[in-house]
Amino acid sequence: MKKFMFLSELFEVNVNLFYKLVTENFPEIAPYIYTPHVGQYCLKLHEVWRPKQALFYSLEDRAHIDEITSNWPRPEVDIVVVTDGGRILGLGDQGCNGIGIPIGKLALYVAGAGSDPRKVLPVQIDAGTNNVALRSHPLYMGLNRPRLQGEEYFQFVADVVSSIHRRWPKALIQFEDFGTDNAFELLRRWQNQMLCFNDDIQGTGAVTLACLMNAARSRGWRDLSQERVVIVGAGSAGLGISDAVCSAMVKQCGMTLEEARSHFYLLDINGLLGTGRSDLTVDQRRYQRTDMRAGMNLAEVVAAVHPSTMIGVTGTANLFTEEILREVCAHCEKPLIMPMSNPTSKAECTLEQALERCHGKCIFASGSPFKDATKDGHTLVGNQCNNMYIFPALGLAACACHATKVTDNMLYAAGMALSAQVTDEQVQRGQLFPSLANMRDISARIVVAVVRQAVEDGVAAMPEGCTNDEQLMQWARSKMWVPDTHH
Numbered sequence: 059m060k061k062f063m064f065l066s067e068l069f070e071v072n073v074n075l076f077y078k079l080v081t082e083n084f085p086e087i088a089p090y091i092y093t094p095h096v097g098q099y100c101l102k103l104h105e106v107w108r109p110k111q112a113l114f115y116s117l118e119d120r121a122h123i124d125e126i127t128s129n130w131p132r133p134e135v136d137i138v139v140v141t142d143g144g145r146i147l148g149l150g151d152q153g154c155n156g157i158g159i160p161i162g163k164l165a166l167y168v169a170g171a172g173s174d175p176r177k178v179l180p181v182q183i184d185a186g187t188n189n190v191a192l193r194s195h196p197l198y199m200g201l202n203r204p205r206l207q208g209e210e211y212f213q214f215v216a217d218v219v220s221s222i223h224r225r226w227p228k229a230l231i232q233f234e235d236f237g238t239d240n241a242f243e244l245l246r247r248w249q250n251q252m253l254c255f256n257d258d259i260q261g262t263g264a265v266t267l268a269c270l271m272n273a274a275r276s277r278g279w280r281d282l283s284q285e286r287v288v289i290v291g292a293g294s295a296g297l298g299i300s301d302a303v304c305s306a307m308v309k310q311c312g313m314t315l316e317e318a319r320s321h322f323y324l325l326d327i328n329g330l331l332g333t334g335r336s337d338l339t340v341d342q343r344r345y346q347r348t349d350m351r352a353g354m355n356l357a358e359v360v361a362a363v364h365p366s367t368m369i370g371v372t373g374t375a376n377l378f379t380e381e382i383l384r385e386v387c388a389h390c391e392k393p394l395i396m397p398m399s400n401p402t403s404k405a406e407c408t409l410e411q412a413l414e415r416c417h418g419k420c421i422f423a424s425g426s427p428f429k430d431a432t433k434d435g436h437t438l439v440g441n442q443c444n445n446m447y448i449f450p451a452l453g454l455a456a457c458a459c460h461a462t463k464v465t466d467n468m469l470y471a472a473g474m475a476l477s478a479q480v481t482d483e484q485v486q487r488g489q490l491f492p493s494l495a496n497m498r499d500i501s502a503r504i505v506v507a508v509v510r511q512a513v514e515d516g517v518a519a520m521p522e523g524c525t526n527d528e529q530l531m532q533w534a535r536s537k538m539w540v541p542d543t544h545h
């Protein structure tokens with residue numbers, strides 16, 4: 059917390075110095091301005107509050123939304139990250155304390171891909187919170203009322219988003235950490251209206267696709283067709299991952315969408331999404347199995363399916379027990395174990411637990427960072443499968459080429475460009491992602507792929523003077539803001 063607070067004060071007084079420090083020490087500092095420690099900060103934010111450069115739209119000020127938008131002092135905005143605090147990481151509803159997340163994400167846009175720090179805007183929508191302990195705390199600064207719901211809620215969000223879009227029509231809007239149902243509905247309503255995406259659905263989907271691609275390489279598979287994926291948690295991340303990987307299977311393995319979906323087994327709090335579940339949302343119904351009983355628990359599903367990949371997106375620590383992981387390992391040569399919930403305290407298992415429970419035979423990737431560990435001569439590499447590998451580059455690319463939309467293909471291209479940056483030697487050792495120390499190089503390559511795809515999809519024009527990847531790469535580099543500490 060002290061390191062987090064120190065960095066956030068430095069940010070307020072000297073942006074150049076802050077970003078110089080972060081860009082030059084990215085792997086060490088990212089966890090203090092972003093996941094996992096930003097989670098702790100959000101939980102405590104009402105007690106340690108300091109003025110923030112962010113816009114807050116309260117339901118009580120519904121009649122003054124454009125005035126609030128015009129309060130932002132800087133004329134240009136490229137990237138907006140907006141939350142309503144509905145589901146902050148794996149920590150549930152944190153109301154207005156959620157603003158820590160847009161601030162942290164935007165710091166990574168700048169540090170990781172070189173968006174201009176003067177042109178990023180964190181936004182908190184306050185439509186109430188269902189976190190009763192928080193909202194009745196005397197220092198909580200948001201509204202002390204339950205969350206607004208239904209059409210009235212979507213209207214309020216629409217008023218805010220439209221107001222921002224009117225003032226900055228070219229800005230990219232990233233929806234972050236909304237509750238699952240709202241997240242999917244907002245994406246459906248807005249993705250064809252303006253330049254926007256949902257990071258938890260699409261960013262997480264793209265980074266996990268990269269992870270599975272490289273896990274396949276490390277297993278000597280030609281493609282993803284042998285995957286049997288069990289996903290615990292059927293919210294925005296679980297469904298976003300399923301959608302991204304399924305569409306890759308369709309593109310790469312000659313499968314129909316239906317065939318691809320049959321490789322997925324999703325569970326939620328009521329067990330398997332199987333036959334006879336009538337409580338599913340439209341998005342969950344895509345993954346409802348007609349060949350398996352509803353409500354089977356995780357142990358039963360694992361025993362029946364023999365998964366090659368186990369993904370946890372539940373926000374529940376310790377779900378991948380010794381019994382479960384042993385059973386996975388009994389039937390799979392090299393299982394991929396992915397406790398994706400953030401922050402670290404919510405991961406479905408730790409790296410040490412996976413190492414011990416799988417006797418060193420698994421590959422490991424998690425949402426929050428874990429250090430490599432060795433036991434009985436087996437080393438397990440701590441891959442961080444976090445959307446931070448994707449969104450900074452996606453944002454820079456979309457803004458720099460003036461894209462009018464973020465297409466699904468652009469996210470696919472980002473995921474594939476990320477996976478391609480790991481060598482065969484690295485994947486053999488179980489390393490699935492490139493080193494965070496080279497974040498801006500990683501981003502530059504992703505930018506090239508995303509811009510190419512945007513042009514192909516007809517949502518952007520090729521930057522002038524660029525005909526090959528080398529020129530595009532230079533162009534991408536030239537668009538990156540660099541901290542200047544000389545004056």
Ligand SMILES: O=C([O-])CC(=O)C(=O)O
Nearest residue numbers: 093147148258400444445
């Ligand atoms: O913020 C992160 O580290 C990844 C993410 O989007 C989430 O957990 O909601």
Ligand SMILES: [Mg+2]
Nearest residue numbers: 147234235258
């Ligand atoms: Mg998120």
